[in-house]
Amino acid sequence: MTAETVLFYVFAAVAVVASMLVIAQRNPIHSVLLLIASFGALSGLYVLLEAPFVAVIQIIVYAGAIMVLFLFVVMLLNAPHEETGHDLAVHPLLRPGPLRVGGVLAAALVVELVWALTAHGGESGAFPSGAVSSVAAIGRSLFRDYSFQFEVTSVLILVAMVGAVVLASRGPTGRAR
Amino acid sequence: MPAGLAISDFYYILPELVITGGALLLLVADVLLPVARAAAAAGAGADGLTERHRRRTQILSWITLGVIGATVLSLAPFADTHVEVAGGLIAVDRFALFFKVVFLAAAALTVLMSTRYLEIEGASPGEYYFLVLCATLGMMVMAGGIDLVTIFIGLETMAVSFYILAGFIKPSQRSNEAAVTYFLLGAFSLGILLYGMSLMYGLSGTTSLRTMAVAFAGQPRDPRLVLAVILVVAGIGFKIGAVPFHMWAPDVYEGAPTPITAYLSVGSKAASFAMLLRIFLEGLPATSADWRLLFEVLSIVTMTVGNVAALTQTNLKRMLAYSSIAHAGYVLMGVVAGTPRGVSAMLIYLLIYAFMQLGAFAVIVMMRRRDVVGDELKDYSGLSARNPLAAFAMLLFMLSLGGIPPTAGFMGKFWLFGAAIDAGYVWLAVIGVLNSAISLYYYVRVVVFMYLKTEAIGSEPAFSAPLGVVVGVTLAATIVLGVYPRLLFEAAEASARTLGVAGTAIALK
Numbered sequence: 001m002t003a004e005t006v007l008f009y010v011f012a013a014v015a016v017v018a019s020m021l022v023i024a025q026r027n028p029i030h031s032v033l034l035l036i037a038s039f040g041a042l043s044g045l046y047v048l049l050e051a052p053f054v055a056v057i058q059i060i061v062y063a064g065a066i067m068v069l070f071l072f073v074v075m076l077l078n079a080p081h082e083e084t085g086h087d088l089a090v091h092p093l094l095r096p097g098p099l100r101v102g103g104v105l106a107a108a109l110v111v112e113l114v115w116a117l118t119a120h121g122g123e124s125g126a127f128p129s130g131a132v133s134s135v136a137a138i139g140r141s142l143f144r145d146y147s148f149q150f151e152v153t154s155v156l157i158l159v160a161m162v163g164a165v166v167l168a169s170r171g172p173t174g175r176a177r
Numbered sequence: 178m179p180a181g182l183a184i185s186d187f188y189y190i191l192p193e194l195v196i197t198g199g200a201l202l203l204l205v206a207d208v209l210l211p212v213a214r215a216a217a218a219a220g221a222g223a224d225g226l227t228e229r230h231r232r233r234t235q236i237l238s239w240i241t242l243g244v245i246g247a248t249v250l251s252l253a254p255f256a257d258t259h260v261e262v263a264g265g266l267i268a269v270d271r272f273a274l275f276f277k278v279v280f281l282a283a284a285a286l287t288v289l290m291s292t293r294y295l296e297i298e299g300a301s302p303g304e305y306y307f308l309v310l311c312a313t314l315g316m317m318v319m320a321g322g323i324d325l326v327t328i329f330i331g332l333e334t335m336a337v338s339f340y341i342l343a344g345f346i347k348p349s350q351r352s353n354e355a356a357v358t359y360f361l362l363g364a365f366s367l368g369i370l371l372y373g374m375s376l377m378y379g380l381s382g383t384t385s386l387r388t389m390a391v392a393f394a395g396q397p398r399d400p401r402l403v404l405a406v407i408l409v410v411a412g413i414g415f416k417i418g419a420v421p422f423h424m425w426a427p428d429v430y431e432g433a434p435t436p437i438t439a440y441l442s443v444g445s446k447a448a449s450f451a452m453l454l455r456i457f458l459e460g461l462p463a464t465s466a467d468w469r470l471l472f473e474v475l476s477i478v479t480m481t482v483g484n485v486a487a488l489t490q491t492n493l494k495r496m497l498a499y500s501s502i503a504h505a506g507y508v509l510m511g512v513v514a515g516t517p518r519g520v521s522a523m524l525i526y527l528l529i530y531a532f533m534q535l536g537a538f539a540v541i542v543m544m545r546r547r548d549v550v551g552d553e554l555k556d557y558s559g560l561s562a563r564n565p566l567a568a569f570a571m572l573l574f575m576l577s578l579g580g581i582p583p584t585a586g587f588m589g590k591f592w593l594f595g596a597a598i599d600a601g602y603v604w605l606a607v608i609g610v611l612n613s614a615i616s617l618y619y620y621v622r623v624v625v626f627m628y629l630k631t632e633a634i635g636s637e638p639a640f641s642a643p644l645g646v647v648v649g650v651t652l653a654a655t656i657v658l659g660v661y662p663r664l665l666f667e668a669a670e671a672s673a674r675t676l677g678v679a680g681t682a683i684a685l686k
Binding site: 112113115116117145146147148149152153155156158159160162163165166167169 | 182190197200204262263264266267301304307308311314315318326327330331333334337338340341344345347400401403404407
């Protein structure tokens with residue numbers, strides 16, 4: 001076992017365990033902090049895949065900006081616990097609803113994944129190796145090869161902005177809506 | 178690797194550029210027009226306020242209609258073009274053109290329907306029309322997309338616009354609930370779809386559907402690809418409202434503003450079917466045995482559950498939601514057939530369905546008054562006495578949705594069932610016919626309420642010129658396409674021929 005393989009399993013284990021703990025927490029703040037741990041492990045996986053740029057972006061954008069936003073929202077909403085007194089006795093994951101529906105779905109997905117990944121048929125397609133990781137290559141594919149999608153994305157972000165304005169503003173007739 | 182946009186490629190994406198430019202123009206116009214709130218500050222009374230809002234809404238809807246008209250005109254040079262723009266990211270062909278015409282027609286009718294609705298609700302028209310145009314842009318990108326990235330970005334643009342539009346009537350609890358339901362379930366389903374797409378990319382090493390078809394051609398059956406197909410089917414199944422991914426539809430359709438419900442059930446559904454055809458016929462013809470089986474099961478379950486659930490509904494919008502689920506089941510038959518005839522039947526059906534569904538919703542919008550929502554079945558009691566014209570229009574739309582001969586709905590179903598039989602799925606067609614018979618019960622029930630019940634408890638329909646145009650156009654289309662469908666059939670067949678041919682040809686190589 002090379003050091004790389006060991007690192008892969010360490011990062012993968014951290015990512016999986018942290019993600020599972022995210023949904024098992026009662027306190028949303030703990031969930032957010034665990035999500036940061038999961039993102040950190042993911043970024044480690046990206047480094048192992050020789051994609052340092054994506055790894056750094058993962059830390060800066062997700063673990064940095066987006067998680068800070070999450071924390072802000074959680075604190076603004078002032079929701080330290082998602083429970084109300086009476087159902088504190090049973091852990092959220094052990095209640096009948098999540099167990100039956102979510103459990104069955106998760107089990108089905110795991111079985112499907114295991115089946116698909118073990119019943120191996122044929123090799124994966126060829127990937128342009130190495131070149132993808134450099135900032136120059138990413139910039140080239142983003143702003144030249146996929147420039148059309150890039151432009152449509154700008155419309156998408158504008159739509160989201162307009163949506164935020166619509167949902168947060170008062171109506172044109174002046175009455176609070 | 179796509180080569181990116183060349184200068185000459187801008188000519189081919191002209192319609193998309195026009196509609197984007199128009200949407201931005203609309204935003205600017207919204208800011209420049211005198212704001213109603215300024216009038217309120219100046220001391221204008223409540224009447225002056227609503228009058229200002231009314232004028233503003235009308236001006237903005239005229240601009241929107243102008244933008245849609247300009248986009249339709251800009252489609253004209255591409256009637257016989259077949260090119261892949263930007264090195265295979267989007268296709269400009271007859272298939273995309275057909276869908277773009279459907280989207281733009283539906284958008285125009287939606288705008289006409291919305292004018293009065295916005296006046297009554299007092300909602301701000303600028304953002305509303307901007308979002309309608311952006312949703313249309315997203316659909317156009319989806320229909321032209323022959324690359325997973327393009328399709329996904331188009332889908333996202335459309336979906337985000339609809340999330341906001343569904344919650345546009347902010348004082349209404351039901352509208353808020355619809356937006357949240359749609360957003361949460363939509364985001365979840367997009368995640369599943371994306372997971373499937375990433376598996377497709379991982380297995381083929383490309384996001385281009387046509388290159389993917391080559392990569393998968395002649396390969397032994399790969400279980401990982403089957404998993405990808407299942408995930409993509411689940412993701413798209415949500416968008417087209419197929420059972421068991423339909424749970425969101427009734428709540429969202431009931432809560433969203435009525436014109437948006439109409440546009441959602443027509444435009445979003447048609448765009449998702451375009452995406453479905455592109456992904457499966459262009460990208461995955463190699464695994465057709467797998468996805469045909471999936472869609473066959475999905476089709477049967479969808480029509481049956483949709484129709485049976487619609488039987489007990491007392492809210493007309495909810496009933497039409499379940500009926501639209503059932504219609505998605507019928508259209509899926511065309512995918513199961515997978516032949517050019519099946520595809521052309523789908524195109525025909527989606528166009529016809531657009532007109533009859535929009536017409537039925539236009540009548541519901543008519544019933545909307547300041548104090549009455551007008552979507553309960555009892556509101557239609559004795560409508561034939563109060564407004565014979567609206568009642569007659571509704572009668573024809575209901576008969577057409579049910580598939581009764583002189584109307585377009587019959588021709589659409591006839592063609593779809595014919596395509597299924599043609600491809601050897603006789604019993605699938607039989608189930609379809611049985612389902613149509615079930616569906617007649619709830620369609621005719623509306624007619625019974627309108628014509629045979631005498632007590633008039635509902636509101637007086639509010640007739641307006643734009644709504645009259647909508648009902649007139651949809652009514653004319655429902656009758657003309659039923660009596661003289663040849664033109665549409667020829668157009669649909671020419672469009673269907675351009676799809677999948679490239680994919681299958683490559684796959685067979």
